Amino acid sequence: MAQGAMRAVVIREPGPPQVLEVREVPRPEPGPGEIRVQVAGSGINRADLLQRRGAYPAPPGWPQDIPGLEYSGVVEAVGPGVSLWRPGDAVMGLVGGGGYAEAVVVDEREALAVPRGMDPVEAAAFPEAWLTAWDAMVVQMGLSAGETVLIHAVGSGVGTAALQIARALGARTLGTSRTPAKLRKAEDLGLDVALDGGDAPWPDAVRDATDGRGVDVVVDLVGGPYVPGNLASVAERGRIVVVGVPGGTRADVDLRALMRRRASLTGTVLRARPREEKIALARDAARRLVPLVERAGLRPVTDRVFPPEQAPDAHEVMEANLNFGTLSIVWT
Amino acid sequence: MAQGAMRAVVIREPGPPQVLEVREVPRPEPGPGEIRVQVAGSGINRADLLQRRGAYPAPPGWPQDIPGLEYSGVVEAVGPGVSLWRPGDAVMGLVGGGGYAEAVVVDEREALAVPRGMDPVEAAAFPEAWLTAWDAMVVQMGLSAGETVLIHAVGSGVGTAALQIARALGARTLGTSRTPAKLRKAEDLGLDVALDGGDAPWPDAVRDATDGRGVDVVVDLVGGPYVPGNLASVAERGRIVVVGVPGGTRADVDLRALMRRRASLTGTVLRARPREEKIALARDAARRLVPLVERAGLRPVTDRVFPPEQAPDAHEVMEANLNFGTLSIVWT
Numbered sequence: 001m002a003q004g005a006m007r008a009v010v011i012r013e014p015g016p017p018q019v020l021e022v023r024e025v026p027r028p029e030p031g032p033g034e035i036r037v038q039v040a041g042s043g044i045n046r047a048d049l050l051q052r053r054g055a056y057p058a059p060p061g062w063p064q065d066i067p068g069l070e071y072s073g074v075v076e077a078v079g080p081g082v083s084l085w086r087p088g089d090a091v092m093g094l095v096g097g098g099g100y101a102e103a104v105v106v107d108e109r110e111a112l113a114v115p116r117g118m119d120p121v122e123a124a125a126f127p128e129a130w131l132t133a134w135d136a137m138v139v140q141m142g143l144s145a146g147e148t149v150l151i152h153a154v155g156s157g158v159g160t161a162a163l164q165i166a167r168a169l170g171a172r173t174l175g176t177s178r179t180p181a182k183l184r185k186a187e188d189l190g191l192d193v194a195l196d197g198g199d200a201p202w203p204d205a206v207r208d209a210t211d212g213r214g215v216d217v218v219v220d221l222v223g224g225p226y227v228p229g230n231l232a233s234v235a236e237r238g239r240i241v242v243v244g245v246p247g248g249t250r251a252d253v254d255l256r257a258l259m260r261r262r263a264s265l266t267g268t269v270l271r272a273r274p275r276e277e278k279i280a281l282a283r284d285a286a287r288r289l290v291p292l293v294e295r296a297g298l299r300p301v302t303d304r305v306f307p308p309e310q311a312p313d314a315h316e317v318m319e320a321n322l323n324f325g326t327l328s329i330v331w332t
Numbered sequence: 333m334a335q336g337a338m339r340a341v342v343i344r345e346p347g348p349p350q351v352l353e354v355r356e357v358p359r360p361e362p363g364p365g366e367i368r369v370q371v372a373g374s375g376i377n378r379a380d381l382l383q384r385r386g387a388y389p390a391p392p393g394w395p396q397d398i399p400g401l402e403y404s405g406v407v408e409a410v411g412p413g414v415s416l417w418r419p420g421d422a423v424m425g426l427v428g429g430g431g432y433a434e435a436v437v438v439d440e441r442e443a444l445a446v447p448r449g450m451d452p453v454e455a456a457a458f459p460e461a462w463l464t465a466w467d468a469m470v471v472q473m474g475l476s477a478g479e480t481v482l483i484h485a486v487g488s489g490v491g492t493a494a495l496q497i498a499r500a501l502g503a504r505t506l507g508t509s510r511t512p513a514k515l516r517k518a519e520d521l522g523l524d525v526a527l528d529g530g531d532a533p534w535p536d537a538v539r540d541a542t543d544g545r546g547v548d549v550v551v552d553l554v555g556g557p558y559v560p561g562n563l564a565s566v567a568e569r570g571r572i573v574v575v576g577v578p579g580g581t582r583a584d585v586d587l588r589a590l591m592r593r594r595a596s597l598t599g600t601v602l603r604a605r606p607r608e609e610k611i612a613l614a615r616d617a618a619r620r621l622v623p624l625v626e627r628a629g630l631r632p633v634t635d636r637v638f639p640p641e642q643a644p645d646a647h648e649v650m651e652a653n654l655n656f657g658t659l660s661i662v663w664t
Contacts, residue, residue, distance in 0.1 A: 262598070
């Protein structure tokens, strides 16, 4: 490979998984306050599938033709004025795009130390799911020890992260999934009450499991049809946060129930935020989440890793919903 | 009148306004930490009409047959251990029931000083509307200087209170009403942008009036049909609080819009709260709202006062929606 070049998985044109191909592209240089990370693993997310099909462009300022929202690796170069990191530090983090590459350049404040004891490639599955769960459930909804949380799609990447964080900070966990095997795996991760998210009346089961009180927080990764049940499931001053809407984007809300319970329904996304907010989230996670993960020995749930040439296969596996846990590209 | 007796407006039986009658009832005695207030004015609220018809019973621990959620007056007796008040102090506050009486007994911590310069009877129109507006808009939604708020039904009691509070703390105000005359009166109170809440597309007007950005907070006193417009009207991280739903209790919510804007929809009620929360709200209002009202010279919007014997007339006026501002009973 030429000096100053690197390999990356590039979207040749909008289309099916086969439009992904490995190419040599210029190796980016870190500017003031930036670090270049030699990437060990690139996490794969559903948003990448949308971006590959041309339906979800990267925000301005990020590579448009290289997908990838998260990375783990080792700092290999620092720009002027960098103070948080030195070459050789193991880091991970979110990017607005360009994560499927041998190197990424990021603002030093957006990087997080890889938690002690976590495998460098495994860490590639951490940032997107865990920062999403941390931000929605803890930073925004304020879940705290002694409270109860209901997590929908508890077997998903964000769901398993939310579950583990909730347990580590002393909350009681209820979770739904339409797949019995995913519920069993979630129970292995410590889920207290596993609920069938299919046709069964899970709101009744939530009431039963909470002595009629309801839950303090709902982390909803399903959306639409679950919202009325969420409202029926929350305790007084319950907080519902909608993180994903694969189940549907419209919800019928009973305002009288919302008022009677003094409940709230909040929507959230990470990717579209201004950089300052992303930096604030990363610094908060560095200060509070990473130590929690280290102390409790938490790990992202990973499924398989692929070499970059097999990125199309990885997208096919995710598109067919065959994975439990995260898929990653490895660059070694 | 017999020693230890007082007059009160009593609900003879559930029914029309004529079931209200003035009777002699025992004058209540203050217990430890309680004060007895000689009532100057008793504010009349829509909830009283519901209670009179038997549809909205008072919470446990409050008189069931005497309506009235707010009072103003003068402390005439203090129970053991009272430290905040002395006989002769001018106070006002919320009660769970029993407000239509010559005297009320309340926990000393639930009472507020009548703001300097406010007429003692006028103050009877303050607690319910202003504490509702303060709690929903400022305590819960965190409206602050430089932000923009949209207030629906801006000519109502809570609407005019929210409008005046928002202006006093340095926020920009937009308001809707279906009644042009109420919009004009709201403009006299300082409303910055008056919007037709009828069939006109007020969400478009909100966008135009905010350079396309939208508002930071919505105080919704209408409900149902306004919720989609609220979502279209909020800025990033906008907060919508639903305080009343006379327009309808069901709302169709576009979760994708909620997520994209990272907006929240919260319901609130005052009356059903645990006493501890009501006390906390009263103490916060004493510390922050009353000084703001005094500094800015704010006043509740009052319409007419009635002697207790005319309580049926007062209910008829409110039932026919003929008042702009609050109606009160006076006990002098």
